[in-house]
Amino acid sequence: MSLAFLTPLFLAGVGLLVAPWIIHHIRRPEREPMRFSSLMFIPDVQKEVIERRRLQHILLMLLRMLMLALLAFAFARPILKSAAAIVPFEDRARHVILIDNSYSMGTLDWLDRAKVEALDILATVGTDAAVGVVAFAERPVVLSAVDSAADATTTSLERARTAINGIESTQETTEFLPAMQRAQEMLLQTAEEENVSLTVHIISDFQKAGMPRRADGWKLSPRVQFNPVEIGESAAPNVSIQDLGITVDSQGRLRLRAKIKNWVDATTRACAVALITGDETAESKSVDVPPGNAARVMFELPVEDTRQLFGWLQLDDDALNVDNRRYFAWSAPPKVPTLILSELQQETRWPGAWLIQKALPTGADASWTVERCGQSDLPAKLSAPNPPRLIIAAGLNGLTNDTAQQLLDFVESGGKLLLALGADLEPDAANRLLLNALGVTSDGLMYEDISAYRYSVLEWVDLDHPIFIPFRGAQFNNFTQIKFFNHHTLRITDDTRATPLSRFGSERAIESPPAMTETTFGEGRAIVWSFGTDLIWTDLPKSPRFVPLLHETLAHLADLNDVRTVWTVGNNVNNDTSVAVSGELQPDATNAPAKWSDDGRFTQAGLVTWTNDATPDRVEAVNVDSHESDGTRISTGEFELRMCAAPDLRRVAGVARTSEEAELLQTDEGKEFGHFLIVALLLSLLLETAYTRYLSQ
Amino acid sequence: MASTQSQPLQFIDPEQLASIGDLQLLARTVVNGIMTGMHKSPRSGAAIEFAQYRPYTQGEDPRFVDWKLYGRTDRLHVKQFQEETNLLCTMVLDCSASMDYASGAVSKFQYAVMLTAALSVLLHDQRDAFGFIGYHHELITHVPPKGGKPNLQRVLVSLDNLKPAGKTDVASTLKYLGDVLRPRGMVILVSDLLHPVDEVIDHLKSLRARRHDVMVFQISDPAEQTFPFDQTTTFVDAEDQAERYAVPSAVREGYLENRRLHFDAVRKECLASEIDFEELTTSEPLDRALQRYLHHRNHALLTKSGAASRHRFNA
Secondary structure (H helix, E strand, O other), rough: OOOEOOOOOHHHHHHHHHHHHHHHHOOHHHHHHEEOOOOOOOOOHHHHHHHHHHHHHHHHHHHHHHHHHHHHHHOEEEEEHHHOOOOOOOOOOEEEEEOOOOHHOOOOOHHHHHHHHHHHHHHHHHOOOEEEEEEOOOEEEEEEOOOOOOOOHHHHHHHHHHHHOOOOOOOOOOOOOHHHHHHHHHHHOOOOOOOOOOEEEEEOOOOOOOOOOOOOOOOOOOOOEEEEEEOOOOOOOOOEEEEEEEEOOOOOEEEEEEEEEOOOOOOEEEEEEEEOOOEEEEEEEEEEOOOOOOOEEEEEEEEEOOOEEEEEEOOOOOOHHHEEEEEEEEEOOOOEEEEEEEOOOOOOOOOOHHHHHHOOOOOOOOEEEEEEEEEHHHHHOOOOOOOEEEEEOOOOOOOOHHHHHHHHHHHHOEEEEEEOOOOOOOHHHHHHHHHHHHHHHEEEEEOOEEEEOEOOOOOOEEOOOOOHHHHHHHHHHOOOOOOOOOOOEEOOOOOOEEEEEEEEEEEEOOOEEEEEEEEEEOOEEEEEEOOOOOOOOOOOOOOHHHHHHHHHHHHOOOOOHOOOOEEOOOOHHHHHHHHHHOOOOOOEEOOOOOOOOOEEEEEEEEEEEEOOOOOOEEEEEOOOHHHHHHEEEHHHHHHHHHOOOOHHEEEEEEEEHHHHHHHHHHOOOOOOOOOHHHHHHHHHHHHHHHHHHHOOO | OHHHOOOOOOOOOOOHHHHHOOOHEEEEHHHHHHHHOOOOOOOOOOOEEEEEEOOOOOOOHHHHEOHHHHHHHHOOOEEEEEEEEEEEEEEEEEOOOHHOOOOOOOOHHHHHHHHHHHHHHHHHHHOOEEEEEEEEEOEEEEEEEEHHHHHHHHHHHHHHHOOOOOOOOOHHHHHHHHOOOOOOOEEEEEEEOOOHHHHHHHHHHHHHHHOOOEEEEEEEEEHHHOOOOOOOEEEOOOOOOOOOEEHHHHHHHHHHHHHHHHHHHHHHHHOOOOOEEEEEEEOOOHHHHHHHHHHHHHHHHHHHHHOOOEEOOOO
């Protein structure tokens, strides 16, 4: 065992030990006689007392010197090293070179310079070193693995050199964390012994946008040395199109909005923005963008005569070309044929079905076409050429067996049903005809009569359900203000199919009746509301939550929320469920074709057309990640601080660049014991305080 | 009136007084402060005041018979008058080196000089004759008791020129005082009384034996009262330069006990000899000492034992 210090400069503090000695000698009583008015009252002190007191003061001085010594040693951070473990590094070191080939590295010749830097590193690591090469952007790609010690030959360097020369730039965004983790994994897998030098070289432009949003506490192992190599000067001048969005206004015009961002230019940039559809420039505008700011542009296009529109916005050229072009694709919203099944209720001034119909807009941007019919017309509607995909049953007074069976058949065959159990549906009839098949049952009405002063409220809603996710905000998630003056007391009889979405009681109260229940039947799904929407039963339609709740419920039933229209380079199509549910899709390129790799990842921005038999062709846009346009950098020092273990920890772990340093540091099994010294210091302080108090008595 | 009683008196701190260079101004400041609210008599020249009636006895001077009272009561009474005599006050100031000790800004000697000067001004204002003696191992200065402003100037100049030094020689001073003091006067001793208790008591008893009205102001420094030192130190006696190594924490208890016994004995002897004894600390305002003096004088006027020597009654 030997002793070492992490911050040995603090040992100079030992020089302070002379301070107590000086103070004690300066304040020696015989050198400081005190004139007093008369000694006649001062008793004589025995010599033994004086000698004892002198000894006590010497002890006090030694105690204070000990405290200063402890303080200096604690700040010097002592560690104990095991001498037995001191062995030299193995000659053959292992390296992983991470080369950033993200989209931002396509600026000027940065990627070529990165390759030159990588080759320079190869030239310095030594002929016996094992080197792996990883190109990384959104994900790391291992181009050359690190050889294990057993099969190490000079071919490792040759393979690395070949891999470096073959790296091409991508349009993906930068993600440092997966690359660093992959490099560490490669090194630790091939070097289980501790006497091997491990180094990660990262060659990048160190875009700040590539730093992990949340590092989750991951740090590069103390065993691994870190060597950052920065490429390029400060952030390159860049202007890009950001936040492109498409909406349809009430006049049926397509509004295309975007921001033109001037990232780092020191002067105002005049840009010409062109809207290109069908390989032709439809419109062009000029905007002046102040440095560091963004300017908005908007284009309007009529959409009455088309079901879909696609193209791109084009900017002037600059160092990064691809983000000067932002693709878009718009498809007319799918019109879900929706049928409101309700009998006319002349005696009710505001029938629930009428309120539901008024809550569903029928404009050009609406996602549904709404029809309303009675029970007698239902067979005809179901057999029409464009049958409804969604039925809202609200007002089923006089429900017949045939109608109930038709509804069940509709759901079983894949249709979607929203069933609102109002006052006009007797619980027994509802159970017998519909609810039992859907896995729920009604135990009757909650109240025998209606009173304005007696009502139920929704005390629990499942905010994790897609219907209620938009209501998660603090200003929306309180549903207890809605009054339900009466409702069916539902009970779930088949919990494998039926799931409560909200309850009138608390969640813990299992017996509390569900207010909304989602259930499956055959291939279709149904949502059962245990209340009608008549104002006699509830004031829900008067609540500002009614319309969004109804829209979200219908969108969930019609699977409208799952359609994805925005892609980014690097996204993997095969992993996307929304594509999968639409059937076997075969991407096809059109006039500005996007590209994808064999594993289904988009590799180049552009437009992609999905074709299959079940649905019409749909064009979608693929763009580079807008974060990649931001050239703001992070310094290598800050990068090391956030991504790597502290240098002191690396020293303790025995990592060194040179063999001399390795011999000195590699064997520190040692653990810092400075905190024990701090504890001893505190105890000494307490002891000194008590001793001083004793001496002053 | 209620408001004046509820508010504490605002005395001048000795440290502030010591910053006044002119001793007469200093003394006047103190006396004016203590005399505020004490009104002088609007009548002047009436030295003889009516005291009481007493039944006439044979042989008394018929001039003092109150004939008007005889006409009303048909009995002979004589009028007795109280005649004030001039007070002969001698202030004796200890100028030994032990008086030069100061733990704060004001030494015991400075405090004693300020006190003596203030008493002088107060006596002068009361038209009393006053004198002053300064001593240590020998007599330093002697201003015989007289009234009037020139004597006040002499006393103040003498006080201003005094420097504390040397040891205290009580025996020679006692002998000298016996020679020079006229009997039945008032003696105010201002000293720290840091002498052997027997000497001090003999000193005081001899003064009482000459029927002097004796008042003792014993001056102490706050450090002498509490012995607040915490560092082990060699203490040097201010008078004979003797040294004593002492651990304050170890000797404090003995010191305080010795001091208490010493002054208890002095106080007890003073009580037995009807000597007014007052201990003053240099941190206390001077006003307290002056109030104590005025109280002592009024008390002496009203008690036969104390005042008999200074009042005579007309027969």
